[in-house]
Amino acid sequence: MSQSPLKVGYIGLGLMGMPMASHLLSAGWEVRVWSRRPEAADPILSKGAQWADSPATLAQQVDVLFTNVSDTPDVESVLLGEQGVIHGAHDGLIVVDNSTICADTTREIAAKLAERGVEFVDAPVSGGDVGAQAGTLSIMCGGKAAVIERLRPMLEVMGSSIVHIGDVGAGQVCKACNQILVAQQMAAVGESMMLAKAMGVDAAKVREALLGGFAQSRILDIHGQRVLDQTFEPGFKARLHNKDMGLALGSARERELTLPGAELAAQHLRRMVEVGLGDQDSSGMCQIIARDSHFDWFDDVSH
Amino acid sequence: MSQSPLKVGYIGLGLMGMPMASHLLSAGWEVRVWSRRPEAADPILSKGAQWADSPATLAQQVDVLFTNVSDTPDVESVLLGEQGVIHGAHDGLIVVDNSTICADTTREIAAKLAERGVEFVDAPVSGGDVGAQAGTLSIMCGGKAAVIERLRPMLEVMGSSIVHIGDVGAGQVCKACNQILVAQQMAAVGESMMLAKAMGVDAAKVREALLGGFAQSRILDIHGQRVLDQTFEPGFKARLHNKDMGLALGSARERELTLPGAELAAQHLRRMVEVGLGDQDSSGMCQIIARDSHFDWFDDVSH
Numbered sequence: 001m002s003q004s005p006l007k008v009g010y011i012g013l014g015l016m017g018m019p020m021a022s023h024l025l026s027a028g029w030e031v032r033v034w035s036r037r038p039e040a041a042d043p044i045l046s047k048g049a050q051w052a053d054s055p056a057t058l059a060q061q062v063d064v065l066f067t068n069v070s071d072t073p074d075v076e077s078v079l080l081g082e083q084g085v086i087h088g089a090h091d092g093l094i095v096v097d098n099s100t101i102c103a104d105t106t107r108e109i110a111a112k113l114a115e116r117g118v119e120f121v122d123a124p125v126s127g128g129d130v131g132a133q134a135g136t137l138s139i140m141c142g143g144k145a146a147v148i149e150r151l152r153p154m155l156e157v158m159g160s161s162i163v164h165i166g167d168v169g170a171g172q173v174c175k176a177c178n179q180i181l182v183a184q185q186m187a188a189v190g191e192s193m194m195l196a197k198a199m200g201v202d203a204a205k206v207r208e209a210l211l212g213g214f215a216q217s218r219i220l221d222i223h224g225q226r227v228l229d230q231t232f233e234p235g236f237k238a239r240l241h242n243k244d245m246g247l248a249l250g251s252a253r254e255r256e257l258t259l260p261g262a263e264l265a266a267q268h269l270r271r272m273v274e275v276g277l278g279d280q281d282s283s284g285m286c287q288i289i290a291r292d293s294h295f296d297w298f299d300d301v302s303h
Numbered sequence: 304m305s306q307s308p309l310k311v312g313y314i315g316l317g318l319m320g321m322p323m324a325s326h327l328l329s330a331g332w333e334v335r336v337w338s339r340r341p342e343a344a345d346p347i348l349s350k351g352a353q354w355a356d357s358p359a360t361l362a363q364q365v366d367v368l369f370t371n372v373s374d375t376p377d378v379e380s381v382l383l384g385e386q387g388v389i390h391g392a393h394d395g396l397i398v399v400d401n402s403t404i405c406a407d408t409t410r411e412i413a414a415k416l417a418e419r420g421v422e423f424v425d426a427p428v429s430g431g432d433v434g435a436q437a438g439t440l441s442i443m444c445g446g447k448a449a450v451i452e453r454l455r456p457m458l459e460v461m462g463s464s465i466v467h468i469g470d471v472g473a474g475q476v477c478k479a480c481n482q483i484l485v486a487q488q489m490a491a492v493g494e495s496m497m498l499a500k501a502m503g504v505d506a507a508k509v510r511e512a513l514l515g516g517f518a519q520s521r522i523l524d525i526h527g528q529r530v531l532d533q534t535f536e537p538g539f540k541a542r543l544h545n546k547d548m549g550l551a552l553g554s555a556r557e558r559e560l561t562l563p564g565a566e567l568a569a570q571h572l573r574r575m576v577e578v579g580l581g582d583q584d585s586s587g588m589c590q591i592i593a594r595d596s597h598f599d600w601f602d603d604v605s606h
Contacts (some may be wrong), residue, residue: 103502126516138516163512166504173504174512177495181518184494184564188487191562192480195551198558199406201469201476209466209477213429213441215484217520248498255501257596259494261487264563293560 008154009033009062011055011078011085012099013040016125017068019132020098023157025049034058036069055079059088064151068098071243072105079109089116094147098139100124100179102247103172104254106142110168119147120168124175125159128236136160140178142170176248183245183265183282185219190286193227194295204228223283230297235281242269242278311457312336312365314358314381314388315402316343319428320371322435323401326460327369328352337361339372358382362391367454371401374546375408382412392419397450401442403427403482405550406475407557409445413471422450423471427478428462431539439463443481445473479551486548486568486585488522493589496530497598507531526586533600538584545572545581 008029010021021044025031031049035041038051045051052058055078059065065085067078075097079085085095095118097106103122110120121143131137137159141148148155148164155162165174192210196203207224210216226232245266252259268285277284290297311332313324324347328334334352338344341354348354355361358381362368368388370381378400382388388398398421400409406425413423424446434440440462444451451458451467458465468477495513499506510527513519529535548569555562571588580587593600 126518138512140512161512161515163508163515165508165512169502170504170508173499173502174509176502177499177509178513178516178518180498181491181495181513181523184487184491185518185520187564188484188491191487191564192484195483195555195560195562196476196480198560199472199476199479199554201473205466205468205473206477206480209441209443209464209468210481210484212464212466213481214521214525215429215481215488217488217522218517219520220484222517251502252498257497257501257598258592259498260567260592260595261490261494261564264567289561289563292563295560 006063007032007061009052009058009065010068011035011058011066012068013044014068014070015129016098016132018044019129020068020137020158021049021066022047023135024154027157029154032058032061054083055081055085056083056088059085059093060090063092064094064096064154066096066098070099072101072247075099075101076105076109080112086113086116086118089113089118091117093117094119094121094151096121096123096151098123098125100175100244100247101172103169103176103251106172107169119144121147121151122169122171123155124171126175126178127159132158139163140165140171140174142166142168142172142174176244176251179241179244180248180259180262180265182219183241183269183285184261185217186223186283186285187265187268187289189217189220189224190227190283190289193224194286194290194293197297198295219283223281226281226283227286232277232280232284235283237279238269238272238282238284239278241282242266242273245269309366310335310364312355312361312368313371314338314361314369315371316347317371317373318432319401319435320369321347322432323371323440323461324352324369325350326438327457330460332457335361335364357386358384358388359386359391362388362396363393366395367397367399367457369399369401373402375404375550378402378404379408379412383415389416389419389421392416392421394420396420397422397424397454399424399426399454401426401428403478403547403550404475406472406479406554409475410472422447424450424454425472425474426458427474429478429481430462435461442466443468443474443477445469445471445475445477476554479547479554482544482547483551483562483565483568485522486544486572487564488520489526489586489588490568490571490592492520492523492527493530493586493592496527497589497593497596497600500600501598522586526584529584529586530589535580535583535587538586540582541572541575541585541587542581544585545569545576548572
């Protein structure tokens with residue numbers, strides 16, 4: 001890959017942000033970072049990244065600035081807050097948000113940054129920390145095509161599927177659709193495996209047969225196996241999926257949309273958090289479904 | 304394929320049974336048939352199949368007898384009724400039920416036939432009339448391994464995936480799991496596409512992006528496109544899927560299992576039937592979901 005002369009900033013060096021920023025560094029870009037917890041930056045600073053004292057300072061020093069933080073208020077604070085990126089804004093700066101946040105707020109943030117000559121791209125990802133480390137994330141982009149094309153060499157060191165969905169916010173909408181679809185599929189796979197087992201049939205055989213037909217899905221493949229094994233660690237934490245469902249359902253409600261299947265799956269996730277299973281993979285929701293039926297996954301059901 | 308000397312019977316020459324029986328005939332087996340509506344047999348009689356006057360007579364004349372009828376009471380009537388197969392039962396007769404019916408009743412029927420020396424295999428199929436015509440069905444088998452192996456040459460002219468799930472009834476359990484999984488996936492795909500569109504994003508782009516990630520499924524692929532196009536004919540009729548959901552949920556309730564996602568999807572299907580959409584493909588349930596939100600699929604939503 002040809003080297004780009006662009007200077008890159010990365011804010012948010014968590015489970016996802018750290019490997020993503022590290023890929024940029026390894027690929028030869030000059031990377032500057034800021035983190036709410038400065039010690040979180042140590043591993044990447046030791047590899048050659050440079051520290052900036054605030055998001056505003058970082059913005060002044062770079063051409064492209066990535067953010068990858070927990071939730072909508074965190075993005076607002078980092079971009080528009082007191083020491084925020086907007087105070088270091090300069091013409092031609094591109095802000096790329098890899099966080100999963102509210103699509104409507106994303107559009108508002110982008111409009112505010114645009115007033116300062118800043119281009120904005122929302123680029124939430126799917127694929128988890130495993131995908132972040134391997135550089136095989138799916139990246140769903142919202143923004144101007146020309147800007148996304150300019151970013152493509154960077155996005156390609158982080159992900160294997162980079163799709164331009166539409167205007168600003170479209171990446172977040174796509175991620176919301178992904179999260180409500182995945183949650184419902186996990187619930188459905190849990191119900192199917194539970195039904196098979198309760199009826200005295202080898203659920204592993206059922207999964208295998210279903211993978212060859214219309215019911216095939218990546219969730220049945222990967223998370224169906226988790227359900228069979230009842231192993232939900234590590235994975236995509238239920239409490240994060242619960243947060244994402246809140247974003248999607250909030251946007252839906254503002255448009256007076258009712259998404260009953262998504263509401264139901266969100267309820268399972270919320271209950272996982274309530275009973276202390278929030279750090280498990282979200283496919284662990286099958287335990288909540290089973291609990292309501294007093295069903296024991298570890299019982300050896302005979303006919 | 305080597306020809307088998309076995310004589311074959313087929314009962315139930317509907318949209319599925321007719322092409323399945325025809326494949327057996329084309330592959331060289333001697334095929335005898337019976338149908339509740341004799342005129343339904345005409346096309347296959349003209350190709351060389353022979354007519355039997357009742358299920359009992361047919362049973363006397365064949366080694367392997369297939370049934371493919373609408374619902375549990377139909378199978379009971381054809382197999383155990385007044386002129387039923389059981390009255391023509393002979394040692395070594397194998398009955399194969401391709402219908403989708405109640406797994407528990409299947410086990411009871413098999414026990415009654417076993418008393419008369421009859422082997423029973425439940426072999427419901429997935430893949431629709433298109434799969435039946437192409438000979439590419441998924442066939443989910445319950446019964447003795449040795450019996451299913453004997454049937455394999457016949458099953459292989461009907462289907463491309465023949466899976467032995469377990470003992471008698473296991474095929475029906477697998478089909479039930481398939482139907483509840485598929486119904487929930489259709490609902491989830493409908494909700495996702497509706498959310499994307501309501502939020503002013505190109506739902507086709509969203510589907511495309513999701514197919515490259517964790518949310519990938521055959522339903523998103525095939526039925527996601529139907530949702531985008533809002534074309535639900537021809538397909539797997541909602542009223543048949545509704546019937547299958549009733550079977551699965553009935554079995555679940557008898558075991559005091561609650562399957563809330565399946566109940567919700569079944570409700571969508573029931574409502575399709577109620578409002579006169581029962582002959583549409585079951586993915587048409589997105590219209591019911593949309594109706595509750597006063598959402599118009601054909602509206603051109605702007606941002």
